Amino acid sequence: MKIEVLSEFSYLIRFPGDKTCLPEPTKLGIAAHLLRDAFAEDWVEVVPVFADLLVTLSARSFSEGADPEAIISACLEKLERQDEVLVEPRLIEVPACYDEEFAEDLPEIAEQGGMSIEQAVRLHSELTYKVYAMGFCAGFAYMGDVPEPLRQPRRSSPRTKIPVGSVAIADFMTAVYPLAMPGGWHIIGRCPVPLFTPDDQDNPTLLRAGDQVRFHPIDKDEFYRLKAKWRN
């Protein structure tokens, strides 16, 4: 791991890895946990994204005599020794309805992969995904790795509005849209459960970096039942 001074109050910690060999997101998750603990009141942002961790600190952490870089190094040493409490990744089941009404791009994805729609659904939902990063918008989780036959590059022309809850894939990643947003991902289903609940300020997102996620296929009746339940 390499610590880089990024700006006045920020560091970038680079973990070894690249697109073909990503570091375990739980490892970055534990690092983030150790850093927040060590800096207590003085961390402003600790953001793990794929192979990099951004640490932004308060002005106070740089006052005379303070050595934030040494604190970061100590956290990374602890991480390597793994003698701290290891955080078990949470396994979260996300219901997803793959009905044709919600899955505009599923027929094409299945065809490109040389399989039936049923096979494509099974393939997408039988795997456990890892949350590599949160970003793009509130509650949006970048999850991987999508099995090879389902991988397709982003659409050449993005849609101007992707409906709330859309389950989508692009390249090796899958995600659920927490808000209606423009986007270039392929839509293969819809999730009835909110991914972002701003009223719950202590726990506003269903998913977090480091989580493990499985998609649980549901039919339309179940979709509307869950949707109604969450509305109340």
Add this chain to the structure above:
Amino acid sequence: MAKLTVTRADFFASIQDMGRRRTQHLGLAQSGVADEYSFFRANYLVGNAVTTPVIEVITGFFSISTDRPVTMALTGADMSARVNNAPVRPWQSFVLMPGKVLELKNTTGMGLFSYLAVKGGFDIPLCFKSASTVERENLGGYHGRKLAAGDELSTILDRPLCPTLATPPDQIPQFDQPLTLRIMPGYDHDNFPEQSQRTFFTSEYATSNKMDRTGIRLSGPPIIWQKGDILSKPVALGVVQITNDGTPVVLLKERQSTGGYPMMGVVSRLDLFRLVQAFPDTPLRFSPADPVRLRAELMRFYNFWGVA
């Protein structure tokens, strides 16, 4: 409590403060005022804590009235402000009387973002500990959106009017000057071809009209990146990313928390407050700078305003 009514908001006016902390790992935007210097100064002039929420008005076309006398201050961009046709001096406090309308016309080319502070502060519920609006997330501020004609805002406290407080002329920034942005090389800087690094640090760029609270696209010689797609990274405030066609884009407070384009480094935060005020086509250059030196300068800035 005074009740203020927005009577015109044609472009983009929103409630902003320092923005959010500890939420980017959840995917939320940082948000907050684009120009912290003008923001602190506006609150200071009306005797508020300097981080009290204000109205940030982009390019003008905004007016507001009140039902009780309120002490206000307007800083940042010059919008030829008037109260019932009498000019209002920016960068000093004034009182808006009931029945009168404060009108911000369009910017004169001296800045893009202006800040309206009211004594006593606006009564705005905090969302993730900040009043800052993020319209695309429907979060914060006035019902998660920009202000519109007819919106009503209350002040938290009815404060006595205070005598006029003015800003010393040498403390009022000139927003029509060419810029040199100090940048801390980092992120993918070392992986750009040498020729691209040279182009970036020796060429003249300019601001463009493609700008909003998320970022500013620059015009100038394109920067070539030869290494194909890269993994997304966490994005710090002030990052300069290079799009596929070689355009540098400086990312601001309302940027997304992750970015997949190669990045050249991070612009000094104090320079960023000047950059956001630059009218389209303002010439600028990048000069490499040492983060430790810039840190000392930024700490002096926050210490001066008493912001932790």
